[in-house]
Amino acid sequence: MPNEAKRFKTKELTLNMGPQHPATHGVLRLVLDLDGETVVKCTPHVGYLHRGIEKLAENRTYTAVLPLTDRLDYISNMTNNAGYCLAVERLFGIEAPARAKYIRTIMSEMTRISSHIIWLATHALDLGAMTVFLYSFREREGLLDLFEMTCGARLTVSYPRIGGVRCDVSREFLDGLYAFTEEFPRRIDEYETLIDKNRIWLQRTKGIGVLTAEEAINWGMSGPMLRGSGVSYDVRKDVPYDAYGDVDFDVPVGANGDVYDRYRCRMEELRQSNRIIRQCLDKLPPGPVLADEAPDLDMPFEAAKKQVPDMSLLHASISLVKEYDAVPEGELYSAIEAPKGELGFYLVSDGNTRPFRMRVRAPSFVHVSILPKLCAGHLLADVIANIGTIDVVLGECDR
Amino acid sequence: MEPKQIASRLQRAFSADVEKIREFRGQTTVTIGKRRSREILGHLAAWPEFSFDYLEDLCGMDYLGKKEPRFEVVYHLHSLKHRHTIRIRVPVSEDDCAIDSVVDIWAGADWHERECYDLFGITFVGHPDLRRILMPEDWQGYPLRKDYPVQSDLGEREWPGFTDVVKTAEENSRYEVR
Amino acid sequence: MILLKIAVVVGVTMLHVAYATYFERKVIGHMQVRLGPMRVGYHGLLQPIADSIKLFFKEDIIPTDADKPVFKLAPIVPVFAALSALAVVPIFEGFVIADINIGLLFILAMSSLAAYGIVMAGWASNSKYSFLGGLRSSAQVVSYEVAIGLSLVGVMLLSGSLNLSEIVRAQQRHGHGMFVIPQFIGYFVFMVAAFAETNRAPFDLPEAESELVAGYFVEYSGMRFALFYAAEYIGMIVMSCIAVLCFWGGWTLPPMIVEALPALAKVPGIVWFLLKVYGHLFLFYWVRASLPRYRYDHLMSLGWKVLIPLALGNIVLTSLAKFLL
Numbered sequence: 001m002p003n004e005a006k007r008f009k010t011k012e013l014t015l016n017m018g019p020q021h022p023a024t025h026g027v028l029r030l031v032l033d034l035d036g037e038t039v040v041k042c043t044p045h046v047g048y049l050h051r052g053i054e055k056l057a058e059n060r061t062y063t064a065v066l067p068l069t070d071r072l073d074y075i076s077n078m079t080n081n082a083g084y085c086l087a088v089e090r091l092f093g094i095e096a097p098a099r100a101k102y103i104r105t106i107m108s109e110m111t112r113i114s115s116h117i118i119w120l121a122t123h124a125l126d127l128g129a130m131t132v133f134l135y136s137f138r139e140r141e142g143l144l145d146l147f148e149m150t151c152g153a154r155l156t157v158s159y160p161r162i163g164g165v166r167c168d169v170s171r172e173f174l175d176g177l178y179a180f181t182e183e184f185p186r187r188i189d190e191y192e193t194l195i196d197k198n199r200i201w202l203q204r205t206k207g208i209g210v211l212t213a214e215e216a217i218n219w220g221m222s223g224p225m226l227r228g229s230g231v232s233y234d235v236r237k238d239v240p241y242d243a244y245g246d247v248d249f250d251v252p253v254g255a256n257g258d259v260y261d262r263y264r265c266r267m268e269e270l271r272q273s274n275r276i277i278r279q280c281l282d283k284l285p286p287g288p289v290l291a292d293e294a295p296d297l298d299m300p301f302e303a304a305k306k307q308v309p310d311m312s313l314l315h316a317s318i319s320l321v322k323e324y325d326a327v328p329e330g331e332l333y334s335a336i337e338a339p340k341g342e343l344g345f346y347l348v349s350d351g352n353t354r355p356f357r358m359r360v361r362a363p364s365f366v367h368v369s370i371l372p373k374l375c376a377g378h379l380l381a382d383v384i385a386n387i388g389t390i391d392v393v394l395g396e397c398d399r
Numbered sequence: 400m401e402p403k404q405i406a407s408r409l410q411r412a413f414s415a416d417v418e419k420i421r422e423f424r425g426q427t428t429v430t431i432g433k434r435r436s437r438e439i440l441g442h443l444a445a446w447p448e449f450s451f452d453y454l455e456d457l458c459g460m461d462y463l464g465k466k467e468p469r470f471e472v473v474y475h476l477h478s479l480k481h482r483h484t485i486r487i488r489v490p491v492s493e494d495d496c497a498i499d500s501v502v503d504i505w506a507g508a509d510w511h512e513r514e515c516y517d518l519f520g521i522t523f524v525g526h527p528d529l530r531r532i533l534m535p536e537d538w539q540g541y542p543l544r545k546d547y548p549v550q551s552d553l554g555e556r557e558w559p560g561f562t563d564v565v566k567t568a569e570e571n572s573r574y575e576v577r
Numbered sequence: 578m579i580l581l582k583i584a585v586v587v588g589v590t591m592l593h594v595a596y597a598t599y600f601e602r603k604v605i606g607h608m609q610v611r612l613g614p615m616r617v618g619y620h621g622l623l624q625p626i627a628d629s630i631k632l633f634f635k636e637d638i639i640p641t642d643a644d645k646p647v648f649k650l651a652p653i654v655p656v657f658a659a660l661s662a663l664a665v666v667p668i669f670e671g672f673v674i675a676d677i678n679i680g681l682l683f684i685l686a687m688s689s690l691a692a693y694g695i696v697m698a699g700w701a702s703n704s705k706y707s708f709l710g711g712l713r714s715s716a717q718v719v720s721y722e723v724a725i726g727l728s729l730v731g732v733m734l735l736s737g738s739l740n741l742s743e744i745v746r747a748q749q750r751h752g753h754g755m756f757v758i759p760q761f762i763g764y765f766v767f768m769v770a771a772f773a774e775t776n777r778a779p780f781d782l783p784e785a786e787s788e789l790v791a792g793y794f795v796e797y798s799g800m801r802f803a804l805f806y807a808a809e810y811i812g813m814i815v816m817s818c819i820a821v822l823c824f825w826g827g828w829t830l831p832p833m834i835v836e837a838l839p840a841l842a843k844v845p846g847i848v849w850f851l852l853k854v855y856g857h858l859f860l861f862y863w864v865r866a867s868l869p870r871y872r873y874d875h876l877m878s879l880g881w882k883v884l885i886p887l888a889l890g891n892i893v894l895t896s897l898a899k900f901l902l
Contacts, residue, residue: 015705037713037873047533052549054518055542059549090424128779128870134609200779200869217452217479220507233479330423333456333475333486344456346475350465361456361475369510380709381782381872398533 012040017383019048025122025387026394028368032375032383039383042375044368049398057358062088062327063162063295065358070156072343072360073396076115078107078147079338081160086241087334087345088162092327094294098243099287100164105243106177106280107147107159108336109273113184114143115339116266116273123263123388124195127204132194139187142180149173163294174281181278188270196267205260209374209386212257219373220366223341224265225390229257235337247279259389266391327351333361340364340391360399364392400483402427405449409485413439418490428486430471436489437499443476443487444504451476451485454501457511459519460488463545468492470521474501491521500526518543535560582674586663594810595625601862608866635799640703643796647701652794652801654694655808659815662687666818667742669828669846680741681733684819685726688774691812692718695783695793698805702796710793713873714776714783720880721773721780727888728766731895732756732823745827754831757824759898762891764824766884768860771816773880775809778865782873817857825853 013034019027027048033041053072057065069084070077082104089096096104117136124132144154150169151159159166195201211221216229226233234251236244252268254261329351335344341363348357367390374386400408406427410417416439419430431439443451455475462469470491477484491498500523501508512523513532520541523529531538538558540547599614599621606613614621639648665680667673677683692715699711733739735756736747748756757764773780783793794805821827828846835842871879 013705013709015709047531047535050533052542055547055549093424124869128781129868130605131609131866134611138610194867195869198869200871200875203875204869204872215506218506220454220505231479238482328423331428331486332424332426333484335455342455344475346456346458346473348460357460359456359458359473361458365510365514366507369507379872379874 015380025392028387028392028394028397030371030383030387032380034380037379037381039375039378039380042372042383044371046365046368046394046397049394051399053399054358054360057355059354061295061353062355065355066161067156067158069360070158071395072362072399073115073338073340073364073393074155075118075393076111076339077155077157078104078111078159079115079336080343081158082108082242083334083336083338083343084345085160085162086336087332087347089291090334091330091332091347091349092162092293094163094291096164096242096291097288098285099168100289100291101242102280102284103165103169103289104160105247106277106284107165108242109276109280110143110146110177112273112339113270114140116270119266119339119388119391120191120263123385123391126384126388127201129195129198129201132191135187135194136191139180139184142176146173146176146180149176161290161294163291164289166290168289174284177277178281181274181281184274185271188267188274192267202260204381204385205263205389206258207256208259208378208382209389210256210258211370211374215373216257219370221341221370222363222366223337223339223391224262224269225341225367225370227252228254228262228265230255235335235342239335241336243280243283244276246283247276249276259385262389327353335361338363340393340396341367343396360396362396362399364390364394364397365399368392368397400448400481402483402485405429405483405485408448409439409443412442426484426486428488430488430490433489433491433498436487437501437504440474440476440487440501441504443485450478450480452505453477453479454505454507454511455484457501457508457515459515459521459543461519461543461545470496470519472498472515472521496520497522497524499524502526517541520544579674582672583664586668586674587660590660590663590811590814591807593814594807595629597810597814597858598628598806599625600858601865604859604862605866608863629803632799632803637800638796638798640796642703644701644703647697648796649801651694651697651701652797652804652808654697655691656694656804656811658687658690658694659808659811662815663811663818665741666815666822667745667827668850670742672847673742676740676742679739681729681739681744681819681823684815685722685729688725688812688815689718689722691808692722694805694808698797699793702793704796707793707795710783710795714793717773717776717780717783717876717880720877721770721884724766724770724880724884724888725774727885727892728763728770729819729823730888730892731760731763734892734895734899735759741822741827745822745829748826749829749832752831752833754829754833755824755826760824760891760895762887762894764820766888766891767820767824770880770884771820772861772864773876775812775816775861777809777813777861779868779871780876781865782870782876813858813861814854817854817861820857821850821853 015032015034017030017032019029029045029048031043031045032039053068056068066081066084069080072080117140121133121136147157148154150173151157151166211225211229213229213231216226216231230253232251232253237251249272252265252272254265327349329349331346331348333344333346335342342361343363344361346359346361347355350356371386371390375383403422406420406429409429410420413431413435416432416435417429418432421428443449453476455477458473460471460473462471468490470493472489472491474487475484476487489498498521500512502512502525510532512526513529515521516523516529517531517533518541530536534542535558539556603613614624617623617627639645662684664674665677665683695714695718696711699707699714732744736744738744738747748754776783794802797805828850830841830849
């Protein structure tokens, strides 16, 4: 038998899962070397969505960088904004008022639910279970409607501001959110009924994409990728920010580090997010939503008077608007627990109103780098499962 | 351990190489020399009192005109065992724009170093596969350097991929229905 | 006369194919809390006509490096094979185009021929994705053909004939009137293998959208794509017809029920036949809406290591039962 195998000449097939492909969740390009159905080597190519956000940030004031951060992980905008605002607040030494902190926590957790819903829907869709997609997007529509009610935008919100949030939430929002949290646990059960104990689902996710705890730590994984392998590290518990220190929640941790464990982690996180939102709604303190020292964005009177705003006047005045006696000079790394993992902002300031350097530590960037390791030696169909489990958004990966 | 303690411990162990320690908003930065940077980072990962097993971030900095050496590579290290953090900066001069790679200590440094090379032009000696990651493979120049323009009006130096697309669009426009 | 019969059968089948696509979208839509086609005509009833017109008028694109004769021939083979299989299917007592002795064997042979079309399409498209899809599909179809054939042996044993009309008449001799009751294992194996033969979920890996972007017919457009699509649905209808004829008593009702409610015997046989076939088509849609997709190696191991032993066991049990009883 071995002799016959040697005489059989086979060639490897190089397959390009191009930037445009239904399953690559954005413009990710994978070059796969296949031996039959087995992947011998997998090379990811990223950078198709590189927009130079870090370079742009060096030329805008701190407040003007905020809309850029919306577009990082474009399906979890509130957390990106909250992370950036937190970093700038820590750098400037401003503290957001309590109500703003609670609102930011609520919004972040709603975003976590929304992002995990997209993950679940697309992951199941790729593996063939189409119905989960349509059931779960019902809930997401509800959440996006609530976002729109508050700040006018469903996706690119720019709602958390440096020093708090842009405006207060309405009674209607709170009622709508309360009703959502009442119903959501039952909906999660519904999704789980469809796939959780299904034999085909288990066969396609158990034992696939296994990552041990040491490997996960060594490769810089974060979020459910790390927790699925058994390492209990959640930035919300380690370095509590906003209102996370005041609420009770558990951090689900997996055991084996395979696709199924990460799936269970994220499903459990949906429930915990619901719990956090409920507690925040109950404890929401009254008060202002923007700190007094927050950088102001009023359009100066002269610019507003003109029919066509004079852009040069606008730029000059924004940078003069708040004379900080100190935009302090220094550097700061501030991380939050985004739905995808640990999102970090490293800001270096030289005393100007524009950041000298803004570095975005994106979890998706690190997670895509582990794809070659996860896919090598496994079947083509597992590549799809692996792409789904790392839960990447290319906007964040490429910045 | 508190960041200040880590910094002072480092200074005692490697006094010749620790150039500066700075503290700001509760976070400590230690600047060490390039010569033994890889060795010191390895010790930070391996010594049980430090155990920095998690590389949070690795990025580059460009201080054109502000200070010499021009570049710096910044490492953010975190220990999951002891739950402490430190920031290490290693200056890299423009003439000798290379530094030892730490891929064998933390595998996650792989793509961070590629990005640093891509956007700043800092070569990482010992990296298994140093090539551009975010920009196209045949891009000229290092975009995140301070002397690289924000708005691209590169004229002659424009990326051939873009000029090809513009040319093809002009050729195909003769098929347009007017 | 015979030409008229052929015309009627082919015409009715193609109409069924068109509206099977419509009902699939509606049924799956409602299962997914949405409505399906609603705009074209009343509740979207004219949707299949709109689709056919669109496909008919589309540009015929053939990749430059494709193997042109094979590329053009490939869509015709599965349609031809599936439609030929319909020639031996009796719809009600006395209405069959060709009442041959080996009807069941003929249908199995024709569905094997359909596999050729898939291989030809995958090869001739000269694209890696379609190549992979064609390979996967041909291996899958070949494996599950064995299971289908073996699952029907129990029916052949019980009825003593391969003629489909004879099989239906043989079921009338029992009180329950359907072979699905003694042959439930055979029926289960047959249905699972039928899903795999027609490349339907959960065995639709060859055309898995998220992996191979339509697999073996990715390079086809317009009328050629319409032919592949039609072939898939004709295959579904043929498989449903076989299931109804061999396991559910075809156009007849069980004698037990006819004794209890004699009024039902006045309803023409074709109504029962169509109802049972529609029930099976609904099963196809239901399974597609609910289940994830099998990975390729699981699929193969299911076919060879689970279904074939089950079918063989069923044959042994049936033979023993027939010998002893």
